[in-house]
Amino acid sequence: MRFIHISDIHLGKTYRTSTGEAERYEDFFRCLAEIITDAIEAKVDFVLIGGDLFHVGQILPKTFAKTIETLQPLKEANIPCIAIEGNHDWIHRRDSISWMEALSQMGYIKLLRPSRTEEGGYSFDPFDEETAMGGHIEIGGVNIYGLGYIGAQAGSHVERICEAVTTENNLLLFHVGIWSYSPVEIGNMKLEEAHPLAEKFGYVALGHGHKPYVIKTPEGRPYAYNPGSPERVNFGEEKYDKGYYFVTYENGEFIPEFRNTSPRPMFVETIDLNGAENAEQALDMFNEQVANKVDTSDDDRKPLLELKLTGRVGFHPFELGRERLKAVLEELVDPLHVEIKNHLSLVSSAGEGESSKMSLEEIENEVLHELIKSGSEYQGREEELIRLSISLKKAVQKGNVDGDELLALLDAEGN
Template sequence: MPIRFIHTSDIHLGKTYRSGGAAGERYGDFFATFAAIVADAIREKVDFVLIGGDLFHTGQILPKTFAKTIEILQPLKDAGIPCIAVEGNHDWIHRRDSVSWMEALSQLGYICLLRPSRTTDGGYRFDPFDAEEGSGGYLEVAGVNVYGLGYIGSQAGTHIERICQAVATRRNILLFHVGVWSYSPVEIGNIKPEEALPLADCFAYVALGHGHKPYIVETPEGRPYAFNPGSPECVNFGEERYDKGYYLVTMDDDGVSHLFKASSPRPMLVLTVDLDGALDAGEALERFGARMRERLDAQTDQRAPLIEARLIGKVAFHPFELSRDRLRCALEDIRQPLHLEIKNHLSQISSSGGEEKVKKSLAEIERDVLGELIRANSSYRDRESELIELSLALRDLVLKGDVEGEELLGLLLRGGGSCD
């Protein structure tokens, strides 16, 4: 018999901005998007729902996030539609002696969390899912065997052969939180297309997650076999370029057919504002407002947008005069954004002795200071560029305020290597 299911991923429940009045509204965006997908699953009377990882934004979530997740999943449970999930890199917790929130959801019967066991020789063992324990490696539902494998890192490609060797059934689906190079927009946690190809022989449908951009991977003969729906809500700036939604999939003896169903993410704008030659902050603010009006007037979605503005050019005043508050005030008569991020790449022009001198931008000053600190320790001199980028990445995450300490530690350990 044909089966129908929804494949979604990278929901990122719990993400928000921790400063300003935007926190509550932005927090609700991700739950509203997830609730709409669950409602569609019930309306379509699908056989099951697949979540390809990163249901949560961090491994350590607030109790209210857990409670609200249960509230959204309850109608799916009442309808008898299994919700099958794996853990993504954001769901993962460092302390494996603790029960994760994903495991708790599985033990309570709201999701079926799939996680394989490992053999003594480094292989994989996919045990049948035990509903009472809330654990197992695969689940048979509606005549299809769904195997699950969460995030296993940048060496995932070397595990493909062992994964295939552990599969002993037919009519299979693999739920795998991994990206495929040349398709995935992220830089870590990917496998090469040629490494992924053996999965096409074992699985009729490979349900991917991880990268927030939708894409489909085909065999050399042109048969689609691996699908990534991307994230249904814009999680980070830059994602406004991607389609947002999820897949409604039908499997029968003739193969797989898929329909990409669009979601409704909050409007997100990323734009560059050229202020070159501005003589004072007042002129710069007028030009900033005019550029913003041009873009915002073209938006049909009336929800308060998320905006990232990159300020560039050489100006005749100190860039610090364009504070976030002044820039936000310049938008009052246009449309107030829910959240505004400013990337200030302005440099200051000053005249001295009849010759024009250009002072360094704030970004250049930051890099110079970090480089000087790193070079002070001879052990790190060969890694100056790498450690500057890592320091700036950590700084940006802390300023955004949407990560936990353990996630920052994980980034530091992955990027910093043996640094003390």
């Protein structure tokens, strides 16, 4: 028996108001369509989606329609698509039907979601074709259980999850990250909390983190696999392998093979303009460094760029306007989308010496350092606590972060 394990597809993701909005929107559907083509050609027995099929829970109708169009060949090939909800798929109003539930009712996916007992335990009811709901489905002798996204305290649920499973030849779909492996700051569990899953499930199909990784027992046996996202979703993923797992199940053993996809090229680069005396000189330095660092010769698709400008310069940083920089970039690499972070600081003469105006980031770090240092119980931990403070700030700025998830971030940093 063979199946494909994918996750974190993020259909509907794009850059709003960007000139490349429409093309970027298509990237994610194109990526999923290519994987579905692979599944059909390989005649797999089923496809697993480990959550975050959509980028947001409240998608546009056109995104739903295009999702149906993309999944249609899989349905016509009679290949079941087993899915769970990730944190991006989840809608907070449970009195409304979600788009994932609608896909399940229409037969494009089989959405797995457990029920809960009065005592707080888990119950994985068999999947009901009429209601298109359930927590467990059996295909070819493999018992597939689906959990979805639990949240910040997922690790504390593992014992109850295992207690609810009494079958053999088990597979678990679980939208959760593992600390130290997952680059995501929220929705993770500790490594030691995950290990009991290996005693109950031969294959744990993870999702959530966009970077692929494999979890092993303390004895070195692999049991949990995170494929990451098949397309580059956010800046910071430019160096990650992108793909999915093609898994063969024979003689009671799961044998996964990671297969690469072809995501859009992405570059995150620091451009050092230190010492530039005027905007024209800075533009020349910018041009030279971008030409050296952003090599698109092996891919004809327009790249995604994030550029951070650093250095102390002899002109006001605002003189180096974004439009001037974008004009240079269009001529050099013609990016689909670019984000420019200006961290330049102005150096001005002051008598015989020089006085430097700090960047906003430097001011923020200095203020935090002084505040933390003023508390005697925190002395010696300044850098650690500054890093934690900034992580918390970034998590809050991203939105959709609840109190439990922030507490989990504190707990993880503290350990």
